[in-house]
Amino acid sequence: MADDPTRAYFAGTDRDRAAFEAGIKLGSIAHQYVGAPLTEASAPSLERAIEAATRVQPQVEWVRVRIDRKRMQVRGPYRYGVLTEDLLHVEVAVRVGSARAVGTLRYVTELDYPLMYLKAIGGPTKG
Amino acid sequence: MADDPTRAYFAGTDRDRAAFEAGIKLGSIAHQYVGAPLTEASAPSLERAIEAATRVQPQVEWVRVRIDRKRMQVRGPYRYGVLTEDLLHVEVAVRVGSARAVGTLRYVTELDYPLMYLKAIGGPTKG
Amino acid sequence: MADDPTRAYFAGTDRDRAAFEAGIKLGSIAHQYVGAPLTEASAPSLERAIEAATRVQPQVEWVRVRIDRKRMQVRGPYRYGVLTEDLLHVEVAVRVGSARAVGTLRYVTELDYPLMYLKAIGGPTKG
Amino acid sequence: MADDPTRAYFAGTDRDRAAFEAGIKLGSIAHQYVGAPLTEASAPSLERAIEAATRVQPQVEWVRVRIDRKRMQVRGPYRYGVLTEDLLHVEVAVRVGSARAVGTLRYVTELDYPLMYLKAIGGPTKG
Numbered sequence: 349m350a351d352d353p354t355r356a357y358f359a360g361t362d363r364d365r366a367a368f369e370a371g372i373k374l375g376s377i378a379h380q381y382v383g384a385p386l387t388e389a390s391a392p393s394l395e396r397a398i399e400a401a402t403r404v405q406p407q408v409e410w411v412r413v414r415i416d417r418k419r420m421q422v423r424g425p426y427r428y429g430v431l432t433e434d435l436l437h438v439e440v441a442v443r444v445g446s447a448r449a450v451g452t453l454r455y456v457t458e459l460d461y462p463l464m465y466l467k468a469i470g471g472p473t474k475g
Numbered sequence: 476m477a478d479d480p481t482r483a484y485f486a487g488t489d490r491d492r493a494a495f496e497a498g499i500k501l502g503s504i505a506h507q508y509v510g511a512p513l514t515e516a517s518a519p520s521l522e523r524a525i526e527a528a529t530r531v532q533p534q535v536e537w538v539r540v541r542i543d544r545k546r547m548q549v550r551g552p553y554r555y556g557v558l559t560e561d562l563l564h565v566e567v568a569v570r571v572g573s574a575r576a577v578g579t580l581r582y583v584t585e586l587d588y589p590l591m592y593l594k595a596i597g598g599p600t601k602g
Numbered sequence: 603m604a605d606d607p608t609r610a611y612f613a614g615t616d617r618d619r620a621a622f623e624a625g626i627k628l629g630s631i632a633h634q635y636v637g638a639p640l641t642e643a644s645a646p647s648l649e650r651a652i653e654a655a656t657r658v659q660p661q662v663e664w665v666r667v668r669i670d671r672k673r674m675q676v677r678g679p680y681r682y683g684v685l686t687e688d689l690l691h692v693e694v695a696v697r698v699g700s701a702r703a704v705g706t707l708r709y710v711t712e713l714d715y716p717l718m719y720l721k722a723i724g725g726p727t728k729g
Numbered sequence: 730m731a732d733d734p735t736r737a738y739f740a741g742t743d744r745d746r747a748a749f750e751a752g753i754k755l756g757s758i759a760h761q762y763v764g765a766p767l768t769e770a771s772a773p774s775l776e777r778a779i780e781a782a783t784r785v786q787p788q789v790e791w792v793r794v795r796i797d798r799k800r801m802q803v804r805g806p807y808r809y810g811v812l813t814e815d816l817l818h819v820e821v822a823v824r825v826g827s828a829r830a831v832g833t834l835r836y837v838t839e840l841d842y843p844l845m846y847l848k849a850i851g852g853p854t855k856g
Contacts, residue, residue: 353552353840359831360748360850367745368832368847371752380511380760383636383687385503390527397524400517404555424715425480428531430687433637449741451749459734461678466749469741473854480713486704487621487723494618495705495720498625506634510763510814551842557814560764576614578622586607588805593622596614600727607806630766638761644781651778654771658809679734682785 362445363471369407369442370451374464377438378453384431387422391415402440409441433462447471489572490598496534496569497578501591504565505580511558514549518542529567536568560589574598616699617725623661623696624705628718631656631692632707638685641676645669656694663695687716701725743826744852750788750823751832755845758819759834765812768803772796783821790822814843828852
């Protein structure tokens with residue numbers, strides 16, 4: 349990252365940026381693909397496309413996307429559903445210098461809410 | 476389609492509806508996936524996901540999606556692009572009763588515009 | 603429309619195109635804005651933005667967008683919802699030459715489905 | 730935030746979360762609205778809608794959205810454009826406990842890239 353030309357624009361530490369970049373990836377996924385038509389048959393191709401599109405973004409180490417078949421609602425006369433945030437289970441790991449953050453998006457039953465949270469974060473707290 | 480419970484809601488003929496449904500599919504594709512991060516490596520998975528998501532929608536006979544690698548712009552410090560309407564070449568065929576419409580979305584050089592048009596339409600003009 | 607440079611690309615009649623264009627507008631709206639964060643307080647600005655963005659598109663005579671406050675689901679620890687197709691009530695009128703189509707998107711209770719349909723269509727069935 | 734029921738899910742400090750939440754908001758904005766039809770006349774309503782939708786999300790203190798009229802490209806036979814990331818200038822401030830982050834999305838000429846970065850971040854680096 350020492351050579352990264354974007355570095356000069358950032359306030360804070362590599363750790364701050366790792367957390368920030370993890371948030372970007374989750375926000376992007378939720379708002380890009382929600383609304384896409386969906387059945388059990390089409391879900392795997394959407395999972396793969398989201399993963400591939402996430403990997404091309406800056407700082408991504410790995411990403412895993414699963415669409416919850418059990419919560420999927422197929423309905424109406426044509427028997428299909430659409431992707432909602434509640435159906436997404438995403439984990440994405442980003443690395444910035446020696447800092448690393450893992451962000452998760454998943455529906456949390458107790459909260460009745462598709463929560464995005466930092467599952468893990470590590471790295472120096474000084475820049 | 477005689478049994479289609481949505482039929483009662485429609486004004487016009489099956490041919491009118493075929494044209495309408497072709498338009499829905501193209502408008503949906505353009506506005507669902509534009510903005511997705513993209514490289515040559517990730518393009519095939521996005522093409523497949525768009526095709527699969529389109530096939531689950533009502534009345535679709537077949538669909539073909541291609542992302543134009545030649546016009547794709549990879550840029551910035553992280554060397555990736557995003558999907559734009561200009562990059563999409565979509566053909567989708569819908570059937571409603573005995574009527575059929577083929578809709579196309581493609582960038583038309585002479586117009587400098589990603590045009591959606593009816594490439595073919597056939598069927599009775601009376602309901 | 604006689605001078606419209608896109609005309610040469612279209613198969614079919616002005617009426618076919620009117621139906622097609624109505625479909626485009628509804629498909630575009632559903633897939634562009636679904637997923638946007640939403641409360642009763644933010645709904646009016648989203649209705650206005652969707653209407654304004656639709657009016658700039660080709661052939662649109664008028665458009666009306668309403669987000670159903672009664673069906674809106676505010677939930678989770680932060681008490682907000684997101685736009686879904688079920689919440690949208692859209693009517694859009696397009697004119698192509700002497701043909702005119704009115705397309706509607708609304709949740710239809712009997713079908714448990716957000717249906718897009720041609721509410722009205724008129725114009726010569728010969729090109 | 731002491732009472733925030735989501736707190737137990739988060740690794741790291743309030744400062745980590747502030748950075749993360751700022752990233753979420755910017756990623757969400759970019760991928761929700763990119764592709765929306767746009768002219769100078771429709772831009773103000775879209776700016777207001779994006780601001781209103783961002784304010785309903787967790788932890789947002791303030792947000793400012795501007796669409797760059799000078800870089801806006803109106804083209805094709807119908808003389809309109811679409812929203813791209815390059816046109817967006819967003820600043821969003823989030824607060825988590827005593828930590829605060831300001832995230833920015835803007836097109837950076839030197840990078841030829843719409844960069845999302847932490848413009849400011851402050852708060853304890855210990856949890």
